[in-house]
Amino acid sequence: MIHASRPSTLQTIGEFGLIRALEQHCHHLRSDVLQGIGDDAAILRTTPNEALIVSTDLAIEGIHFDLSFESFQDVGYRTAVANISDMAAMGATPKFLLVGLAVPPSTAVKSLKDLYRGFKEPCRRYNISMVGGDTSSSQSGLFLCMTILGQVKTNHALKRSGAKVGDHVYVTGTLGDSKAGLQILQRRATQKNPNAPQPYESFLIKRHLRPTPRPAMGQQLAKSRWAHGAIDISDGLSGDIQHLCKASGVGVELWASQLPISRQCATYAKAYGHxxxxxxxxxxxxxxxxxxxxxxHQQTMAKLSRTFKTPLTCIGEIRPRSFGLKLKSEGGISRSIAKHSYDHFSKKPIR
Ligand SMILES: Nc1ncnc2c1ncn2[C@@H]1O[C@H](COP(=O)(O)OP(=O)(O)OP(=O)(O)O)[C@@H](O)[C@H]1O
Ligand SMILES: Cc1ncc(C[n+]2csc(CCOP(=O)(O)O)c2C)c(N)n1
Ligand SMILES: [Mg+2]
Structure with a gap:
């Protein structure tokens, strides 16, 4: 008997299943494409020693931002940072930006000037020029598409695929703050007269609205050739470590007790039972x-952290692929790392 199988949908294959399926239609690669689909950005050879690094990111109202609790300037800032962060993950120097805009006709001109003020903040800080874009009307909501171009020495570019068995896994800064900040903003948006935020809440809200990209650290890791594999954390550690391990053909053991969690995030989690x-x-x-x-390079990492005034934490070790991806709990018990990070097509709501 023949069973007609149901056609798969984006909900069944998920965001990354879709990217894999689309990739199969992108076979033709010029010889100057050193890295196409599959990393934080493409690596395109321009001269024998230099590469252009290119990445593009969407920011969609209701998906990536909510104008009921964040300003146009916040949206501009965060969208630019998301792009700069992809350059950091490649060890590249970000240089140029282009912005595609689709806006409802009723939008105030001032709002769009505020959006561009938001773009300008990190552009000034990291010496990036806005060099073009495209504009359209939208029937509902604001759509942004930002493309960033950067540069790196060809043999310095950091890739997801370079992790080696025995490597230590490091992370900059602290994790979970942005999601906690988003939850606080979402909760406050539903309250009639929310109290002034507690100081720990203000910190977490700021970490969501004003995240810090790490381009200087990325460039140093690339130039020194210390880092073997690298990725930035945009979807969440559990998903992004899977991308790195898959690209490198390795497994990993992460140590729960070592995950860098800010005092404010710990206070928030305790207060809300998370x-x-x-x-x-x-x-x-x-x-x-x-x-x-x-x-x-353990000592070198400690020194690098001091030089860049950026926390660097060793959170685990790369293992052979056969080991899988595991999280060792504070009690010493290991479990598989379930991928519960962000996927555009999974139905799981943001908690
Ligand atoms: N629709 C698409 N067509 C072709 N390639 C795509 C498409 N969507 C994503 N990619 C490629 O797939 C890879 C993974 O994309 P993804 O958006 O997950 O990157 P990321 O850096 O992990 O996340 P972020 O979007 O937060 O920057 C990248 O190399 C990207 O260029
Ligand atoms: C209103 C609102 N709802 C949810 C979120 C959370 N969120 C949206 S996209 C994303 C992952 C990165 O996306 P991408 O891979 O497209 O760069 C996350 C964590 C938000 N910021 N605002
Ligand atoms: Mg990325």
Whole structure:
């Protein structure tokens, strides 16, 4: 008997199943494409020693931002940071931006000027020029598509695929703050007269609305050749470590007790009965760097952290692929790392 199988939908294959399926239609690669689909950005050879690094990111109202609790300037800032963070993950120097805009005709001109003020903040800080874009009307909601171009020495570019068995896994900053900040904003938006935020809440809201990308750290890791594999954390640690391990053909053991969780995130998790470990694993939009280095560079990493005044934490070790991807709990019990991070097509609501 023939069973007619149901056609798969995006909900069944998920965001990354779709990207894999689309990739199969992108076979033709010029010889100057050193890295196409599959990393934080493409690596395109321009001269024998230099590569252009290119990435594009959408920011959609209701999906990536909510104008009922964030300003146009916040949206502009966060969208630019999401792009700069992809350059950081490649070890590249970000240089140029282009912005595609689709806006409802009723939008106030001032709002769009505010959006561009938001773009300008990180552009000034990191010396990036806005060089073009495209504009359209939208029937509902604001749509943004930002493309960023950067540069790196060809043999310095950081890739997801470079992690080696025995490497230590490092992460910059703290994890879970952005998701906690988003939850606080979402909760406050439903309250009639919310109280002034507690100081720990203000900190987490700021971490969501004003995340810090790590381009200087990425560039140093690339130039020094210390990092073997690298990715930025945009979907959440549990998903992004899977992308890195898959690209490198390795497994990993992460240590729950070592996950860098801010005091404010821990206070928030306790107050609302959440697990701060889960926030750190699932929380997207932290825009921290995750990278792997040989254990012999332990002292160097401590020095690098001091030089860049950026926390660097060793959170685990790369293992052979056969080991799988595991999280060792504080009690010493290991479990598989379930991918509960952000997927555009999974039905799971943001918690
Ligand atoms: N529709 C698409 N067509 C072709 N390639 C795509 C498409 N969507 C994503 N990709 C490619 O798939 C890879 C993974 O994309 P993804 O958006 O997950 O990158 P990321 O850096 O992990 O996340 P973020 O969107 O937060 O920057 C990238 O190399 C990207 O260029
Ligand atoms: C209103 C609202 N709802 C949910 C979220 C959370 N969120 C949206 S996209 C994303 C992952 C990165 O996306 P991408 O892979 O497209 O860069 C996350 C964690 C938000 N910021 N605002
Ligand atoms: Mg990325």
């Amino acid at each position: 697990s701060s470990i889960e926030l750190a694993l699932e929380g997207g939009e932290d825009y921290e760097l995750l990278f792997t280095v040989s254990p012999r």
